[in-house]
Amino acid sequence: MRKELEKYFRKDKLPHIWCPGCGHGIITGAVIRAIDNLKLEQNKICIVSGIGCSSRAPGYLNFNTLHTTHGRALAFATGIKMANPELKIIVLTGDGDCSAIGGNHFIHAARRNIDITTVVFNNSIYGMTSGQYSPMTPKGAFATTAPYGNIDRNFDLCKLAQAAGATYVARGTVYHVPQLIKLMEKALKHKGFSLIDVVDICPTYFGRRNKMGSPVVMMEKIREMSITARTAAKLPPEELSEKIVIGEFYEEQAPEYTEEYAKVMKKAQGGKLNE
Amino acid sequence: MDEKSIRISIDEKACKKCGLCIAFCPMKVYVSEGGKPIIVNQNACTNCKLCELRCPDYAIIVGGEDVE
Structure with a gap:
């Protein structure tokens, strides 16, 4: 690891437990x-996670961190942000943690436009518990709990977030890392609720169940399936079903929740109205 | 390796042999030896750092770092 990045890790906790190629x-x-590119102050960042493989991430990171209950990362994060709006809150969560167990917290955090950056490690499976399908497992894919193929239609988390009121929405992949870093920088700078759906690979459970082979083959698949949002806009919808659309989808400036709440406090404490 | 070639360091203890660096290097700098990346074409390295960014285990450092 690069020397300049070492300060962001709890080096004694590495190597991480994630499988080869995860x-x-x-x-x-x-x-x-x-975070390093933006030179954010380390002590002013709080990283929150729920439960799952992805939610182990804060354990390796040298910030204020919180490893919470399943699906509730955004609920805890909301509490932290309300108590101390100065903090930059980053939620690291998995596809199951965020969209199933934490689905309700997710839409309401988005609706409130609270200043939290949510990064979804979307590997299409519950990896930690040995590969059950999640709401983001593609239709037709195999999982421990879908031995004949998944019949559920999967969420498009970006569309869901946008409809719920998120003010920055983007999707990246683990193949396109330079782009992913740029999207994250933008999300971190954005004031309001930002979502980055990151298309991820789980070679151990999703890969084996779906006979995809090695991490390399799974990465190649992501490369083949990915198209930019701009290209996707020109294609008919039927051609998009097998594609991963990446890039920025939505950005807007809207009143941020903790700022609105500060106004309420001021009002309640006898300050001027409509300020 | 001539003086201009880019320095690449691999932390063998951290490497989990996933093979991503070997497969996706645009210049084919690495070959696999039992899954481990072996640098065979160092002069071809363009310092793009894609292998470093894609390494899930932070085992690779490419160019411009105070490697001790």
């Missing part, structure tokens, strides 16, 4: 590099 290490590295 994309989680790549995403965590991208988060760290984005």
Whole structure:
């Protein structure tokens, strides 16, 4: 590891437990590099996670960190941000943690436009518990709990976030790392709720169940399937079903929740109205 | 290796032999030896750092670092 990045890690906790070729290490590295590029103050950052393989990430990171209950990362993060709006809050969560167990917290955090950056490690599976399908497992894919193929339609988390009110929405992949770092920098600079859906690989459970082979083959698949949001806009919808659309989808400036709340406090304490 | 070639260091203890660096190097700098990346074409390295960024285990450092 590069010397300048070492301060962001709890070196005594490394090497991490993630399997060979797991994309989680790549995403965590991208988060760290984005933080380093922006020169954010380490002590003013709080990283929060739920449960799952991805949620182990804060354990390796040398910031204020919180490893919470399943699906509730955003609920805890909301509490931290309300108590101390000065902190930069980053939520690292998995696809199951965020969209299933934490689905309700997710849409309401987005709706409130609270200033939290959420990074979803979307490997399409519950890896830690041996490969059950999640709401983001593609239709037709195999999982421990879908031995004949998954019949559920999967969420498009970016569309969900945008509809719920998130003010910065983007998707990256573990193959396109330089782009991913740029998206993360933008999300970290954005004031309001930002979501980055990161298409990730789980070679151990998703890869084996779906006979995809090595991490290299899974990465090649991501490379083949990825198209930019701009290209996707020109294609008919039926051609998009097998594609991963990456890039920025939405950005807007809107009132941020903790700032709105500060106004309420001021009002309640006898300050001027409508300030 | 001539003086201009880019320095590449691999932390063998951290490497989990996933093979991503070997497969996706645009200049084919590495070959696999039992899964481990072996540098065979160092002069071809363009310092793009893609292998470093894609290494899930932070085992690679490419160019411009105070490697001790």
